Amino acid sequence: METVRTRIRKNDIVQVVSGRGRGKIRADSGQERGKRGKVLEVDKVKGRAKVQGLKMVFRHLKQSKDPQKPGGGRIEREAPIALANLIIVCPKCDEATRIGVRMEKQERDGGKIKTRRVRVCKKCGADILDRD
Ligand SMILES: [Zn+2]
Incomplete structure (x- = not known):
């Protein structure tokens, strides 16, 4: 399977930078630009990574028969961010580098x-x- 080359690995601290599209702010990076977080998982096939606490989305749950989660509701979880929009933060000098x-x-x-x-x-x- 075709995979993306990346130096970003799980548990790295990354910072969100603006998309590389020409002058166009990518919808998936705009509001999170400059923020940092820990990489939870890297999807090299899709070229995306989930970053802890960044780009949170709500998933709505349907009414469930599960007695553990009565009444459905919504959960918050990380949405994948394009790897091209992430840059590694150096643990030593604390710079996005x-x-x-x-x-x-x-x-x-x-x-x-x-x-x-x-x-x-x-x-x-x-x-x-x-x-x-
Ligand atoms: Zn450094």
């Missing part, structure tokens, strides 16, 4: 060398490690 990648060679047991890609903040040079 561009990310570089550094190759790091690690020697494994038995002398095998494995290359690991480490994301690096382009502003302060700090490694941005996966947080999970």
Whole structure:
């Protein structure tokens, strides 16, 4: 399946930036621009991510026979935001930043060398490690 290339991973802190459409503010980023949150999940197929507390939508529930949730109601949940509208926030310098990648060679047991890609903040040079 075709997937989007992204450096954004689950549990990263991201900031919403305006859409890249020419001069056009994308409906899904406009009101959340500048806000930050933690990535809950990344959908590489759709090129979108859910970010904790951002772009909340209400889902209306129908009257339910479930005694746990009588009378239906509505729940609030995150709607997916386009990855192109998200930028990673560096945990060290706290800047919404561009990310570089550094190759790091690690020697494994038995002398095998494995290359690991480490994301690096382009502003302060700090490694941005996966947080999970
Ligand atoms: Zn940084």
